[in-house]
Structures are given as structure tokens and as C-alpha cells.
Amino acid sequence: MNFWFAVLRQAGRNLRQTWPSQIMTLLTVGLSVLLFALFFLIYQNMLNVGDKLGDDLRLIVYLQEEPGPEMQEQLRRKITNFDEVEQIKFISKEDAYKRFSEQLGDDRDVLDDLPTDFLPASIEVTPKKNLRSLAQVQLFSEYLNKLPGTIKVQYGQEWVERFFYFTKLVSLVVVLSGSLLILTSIFKVAHTIRLTIINRQAELELLKLVGATNNYIRTPFLMEGLLQGLLGALAGIAALYLIYTWIKLKFSGPGLLHLFDFTFFNGPTIFTIIVISITLCAVGSYTSIQKFLRK
Amino acid sequence: MTESTIQPDSMIEMIKVSKVYPPDVKALSSISLSIDRGEMFFLIGMSGAGKTTLLKLLCNMETPTNGLIEVAGHQIHQLKGAKLAKIRQKIGVAYQDFKLLDNRTVAENIAISMEVSYKKPTIIKKRVRDLLDQLLLSDKHDTMAGELSRGEQQRVALARAVANSPTLILVDEPTGNLDSTTTARVMNLLNKCNHAGATIIIATHDESIYRNSQHRILELREGKIFSLQGGSPS
Numbered sequence: 001m002n003f004w005f006a007v008l009r010q011a012g013r014n015l016r017q018t019w020p021s022q023i024m025t026l027l028t029v030g031l032s033v034l035l036f037a038l039f040f041l042i043y044q045n046m047l048n049v050g051d052k053l054g055d056d057l058r059l060i061v062y063l064q065e066e067p068g069p070e071m072q073e074q075l076r077r078k079i080t081n082f083d084e085v086e087q088i089k090f091i092s093k094e095d096a097y098k099r100f101s102e103q104l105g106d107d108r109d110v111l112d113d114l115p116t117d118f119l120p121a122s123i124e125v126t127p128k129k130n131l132r133s134l135a136q137v138q139l140f141s142e143y144l145n146k147l148p149g150t151i152k153v154q155y156g157q158e159w160v161e162r163f164f165y166f167t168k169l170v171s172l173v174v175v176l177s178g179s180l181l182i183l184t185s186i187f188k189v190a191h192t193i194r195l196t197i198i199n200r201q202a203e204l205e206l207l208k209l210v211g212a213t214n215n216y217i218r219t220p221f222l223m224e225g226l227l228q229g230l231l232g233a234l235a236g237i238a239a240l241y242l243i244y245t246w247i248k249l250k251f252s253g254p255g256l257l258h259l260f261d262f263t264f265f266n267g268p269t270i271f272t273i274i275v276i277s278i279t280l281c282a283v284g285s286y287t288s289i290q291k292f293l294r295k
Numbered sequence: 296m297t298e299s300t301i302q303p304d305s306m307i308e309m310i311k312v313s314k315v316y317p318p319d320v321k322a323l324s325s326i327s328l329s330i331d332r333g334e335m336f337f338l339i340g341m342s343g344a345g346k347t348t349l350l351k352l353l354c355n356m357e358t359p360t361n362g363l364i365e366v367a368g369h370q371i372h373q374l375k376g377a378k379l380a381k382i383r384q385k386i387g388v389a390y391q392d393f394k395l396l397d398n399r400t401v402a403e404n405i406a407i408s409m410e411v412s413y414k415k416p417t418i419i420k421k422r423v424r425d426l427l428d429q430l431l432l433s434d435k436h437d438t439m440a441g442e443l444s445r446g447e448q449q450r451v452a453l454a455r456a457v458a459n460s461p462t463l464i465l466v467d468e469p470t471g472n473l474d475s476t477t478t479a480r481v482m483n484l485l486n487k488c489n490h491a492g493a494t495i496i497i498a499t500h501d502e503s504i505y506r507n508s509q510h511r512i513l514e515l516r517e518g519k520i521f522s523l524q525g526g527s528p529s
Contacts (some may be wrong), residue, residue: 207411
């Protein structure tokens with residue numbers, strides 16, 4: 001009989017003898033993973049919305065005067081001094097008139113009595129499509145407002161700000177639920193293993209007396225922890241997938257979910273969640289059995 | 296009476312060993328003793344004389360308050376981890392309180408001492424059957440240890456102690472609950488182990504098992520060596 005055979009048999013015995021508390025632990029770990037993964041999924045999709053928003057986000061800087069080529073170059077330098085941007089586009093008064101006229105469509109005749117230069121020239125600044133750039137869009141707007149010759153700067157200010165407050169809130173919830181996952185997994189698994197140890201105190205003492213090595217005693221408990229982590233994570237992620245599918249089906253008509261792609265985790269993210277769950281449960285199990293072995 | 300010369304082939308060396316339990320209960324005082332490899336040795340004395348404490352010190356269940364104990368050349372109380380586990384695999388102990396796992400079968404209880412040293416399952420099965428035959432317990436193979444009588448539990452504890460073919464066997468009151476036929480069986484098994492080379496130390500009240508013995512007999516009184524009779528170490 002080799003080490004692993006003996007250890008697997010011990011682990012099987014442990015599970016058979018303590019299955020009610022094992023199931024409770026599994027449920028706790030599964031719920032913790034579900035809770036964390038749910039908020040993480042929301043957060044991840046918020047980032048996707050952020051990207052999407054970034055695609056459409058433009059800051060329009062209205063200018064008093066139409067800048068000449070040299071002034072354009074100076075303004076371009078000033079803007080890129082603040083941050084890297086995706087694109088800077090100068091719109092002349094004439095272009096602005098053309099655009100406006102196109103936007104009016106059949107009603108464009110309302111412009112007939114107006115001069116073609118009645119609209120101000122402007123600069124369209126497209127920030128980089130990342131969350132950092134989006135996060136500091138307000139600062140960017142304030143900076144652009146101070147550029148010489150600026151009348152005002154426009155962007156979907158209110159919407160962007162609300163979006164970022166919400167993203168911050170979700171990220172806070174992700175951190176909190178992540179901490180909850182860590183604490184509940186470690187403590188619940190440690191508690192279950194401790195109960196098992198108390199239940200089997202006589203047997204473990206005897207194992208020591210007949211010459212079982214610490215590894216022989218420790219490994220089955222570690223395996224229990226690993227199994228709790230693996231099964232708990234799988235259960236949590238499976239439950240989340242069911243919720244995700246339900247939401248997709250429920251809101252499949254025209255609505256919020258059509259504004260952006262509501263996506264599930266990719267393979268590497270699922271793998272990472274499972275590995276984290278396994279590690280936490282193994283840590284919980286290890287600490288309990290080490291306490292016993294040190295006695 | 297006391298032997299302090301260290302012999303190269305001795306299994307056990309105890310030099311001025313004392314054990315005091317808190318607050319101030321002197322269980323053993325200044326015990327010096329040498330037991331050879333392959334020797335059968337009887338420890339006698341009244342209850343509370345220190346027999347069980349001496350056995351517990353030898354298997355490292357207790358640590359001495361003073362003195363030196365060597366088992367198979369190792370200071371057993373200095374050992375830790377894998378080294379301690381390894382030497383414990385070579386020491387079979389039949390405890391006075393049996394230390395059986397009540398929710399396990401007789402076979403599982405006996406097998407445990409062989410499982411920790413990774414013996415093959417076929418060898419374990421064969422050895423368990425063999426021991427149960429020798430101790431008249433063949434029909435109890437699958438009985439839960441908690442359902443056995445005290446006499447049966449005593450024999451299972453002994454079977455577990457000798458199952459892994461240890462080089463040192465410590466037996467605490469092996470015949471206390473047994474009739475004369477079963478006592479003879481138990482002693483027969485211990486003699487067999489002894490002939491196979493194991494050192495055996497038996498703590499007992501039962502005069503019948505050491506009365507006509509040619510082995511050494513140490514009598515403890517109030518934690519001290521009162522007498523050491525019988526043949527010289529083999």
C-alpha cells in the first residue's frame with residue numbers, strides 16, 4: 001500500500017463519517033463563491049459598458065475663434081500635454097453648419113436665413129478607450145475649459161459621472177464580497193475540519209502513537225479542504241451561470257441588455273476563481289490540522 | 296539492581312529516570328535499567344507502583360521529568376516528526392485502556408498499525424486473519440470493537456500491538472480480563488514474537504504468567520525499583 005492509497009482511503013473515511021457537516025461547508029463555500037462571482041460579473045460587465053461608453057465619448061471644445069493652422073498645432077500640443085488621446089479633430093464653422101444641416105434633414109430650410117458661420121468652431125477630442133481616461137474625463141474637461149479661446153466644453157457629463165459612481169460602488173462591493181469569500185471559506189472550512197478533528201480525536205491520537213507521520217495524518221484533511229474548495233467553486237459558478245442565463249432570457253427583448261453585451265466569465269477567469277477557492281479552503285484546513293499536530 | 300553500563304546490543308537504556316506528575320505526584324524515582332534486544336521482561340508491582348508510567352515513558356506517551364531514556368539507540372524524547380513516527384512504527388503497545396476505535400471493526404483496528412507503514416492490503420488481510428485465529432477471535436473479524444467484551448477488546452489491542460512485527464512490544468496487563476485458556480493463548484503469541492526477535496516488556500499483576508518464568512522480573516514499589524530477579528539479560 002502506498003502513501004496516496006492510504007491517504008485517499010483515510011479521506012474517504014473522513015467524508016463518510018462527517019458528510020452532514022461537509023455538505024453544510026460545501027453550501028457555505030458555494031454561496032460565498034456565488035456572491036463574490038455575481039458582483040465580480042456585474043463589475044466586469046460594467047467595465048465592458050465603460051469601454052462601450054468610451055467608444056462614444058467625445059469632448060467638444062467650443063472655440064471663440066476659428067483657429068489657424070499654427071493655432072491648431074498649439075492647441076493639439078496643449079491637449080496631448082494633459083493626456084494621450086485617441087483623436088483630435090478640428091471642426092470649422094462651415095463644417096459645423098454642414099453637419100447641423102445634415103442632422104436637420106428635411107427641416108434644413110430653417111437655416112436658410114442664417115449665415116453659414118453662425119455656429120462656433122470646435123475641437124472634438126476623443127479620449128483613449130480605457131477606464132482611466134474615462135475616470136478623469138471631468139479633469140480633462142476642466143483642463144480643456146481653461147485653454148485660450150474656449151467658450152465651453154461639452155460631454156455627457158451627468159451620465160458619465162453617475163456611471164462612475166456606480167462603477168465605484170460595484171468595485172467596492174466586489175472587494176467586500178471578495179473579503180467575505182476569503183473569511184467565510186477559511187473559517188468555515190477550518191471550523192468543519194476542527195469539528196472532524198474533535199470527533200476523531202481518539203483515532204488521530206492513536207495514529208500518532210502507532211507511528212503515523214504528520215503527512216499521513218495531515219494529507220486527508222488537506223484533500224478534504226481541496227475538495228470543498230473545488231466543489232464549492234463549481235457549485236457557486238454553476239449557480240451563477242443559471243442566474244446569468246435566466247437574466248439573459250428574461251431581458252432578451254429590447255432593453256438595457258441590448259445596449260451592451262452582457263457576457264459571462266471567460267475560461268481563465270473561471271479557472272482563477274476555482275484556484276482561489278481551492279487555495280482558501282486548503283489554507284483553512286491546513287491551519288486546523290496544524291494546530292492539532294503541534295499539540 | 297540498577298545497571299548503568301551501556302551495552303551495545305541493548306534495546307532500552309534508562310538512566311536515573313524520574314517522573315513527577317503535577318502538582319507533586321512522584322510516579323517514578325531514579326530508575327536505571329537496561330533491557331537487551333530480544334529479551335522478555337516482566338514489570339510487576341501493585342497498582343500505582345509506576346508500571347504503566349514506565350511503559351508510557353518508553354513509547355514517548357509521557358516525557359520524563361529527569362533522566363535519560365534510549366530506545367534502540369535513540370533518545371526517544373528528543374525525536375520529532377518523521378523520525379519519531381518511524382521509531383513508533385517499531386514499537387507495538389497494548390494499552391491498559393486498549394485505545395480501540397469503537398466505531399471500527401476488529402479487523403480495521405488491527406490493520407491500523409500496518410496501514411501507517413504502508414503494508415500491502417493483501418499482507419494486512421492475511422496478518423489480521425492469522426492473529427485473530429491465534430487469539431480465538433476469528434468470528435469477530437467484522438464486529439465493531441465497541442460491541443466486544445473487555446476480554447475480547449484486550450486481545451484485539453494485543454493483536455494490534457504485534458501486527459506490524461515491531462522490534463519492541465510493550466504490554467500493559469495483557470491477561471487481566473482473561474480465563475486461563477485465553478491467557479495461555481496470549482502468552483503463546485507473545486512468546487512467538489519474542490522468539491522471532493522482538494523485545495517484550497510485560498507489566499502485570501498476574502503471577503501465573505511470570506511465576507515459573509526464567510525471564511527477568513522487575514518489581515516496582517512506590518515508583519522505585521524494589522527488586523530485580525531472574526536470569527541475566529540474554
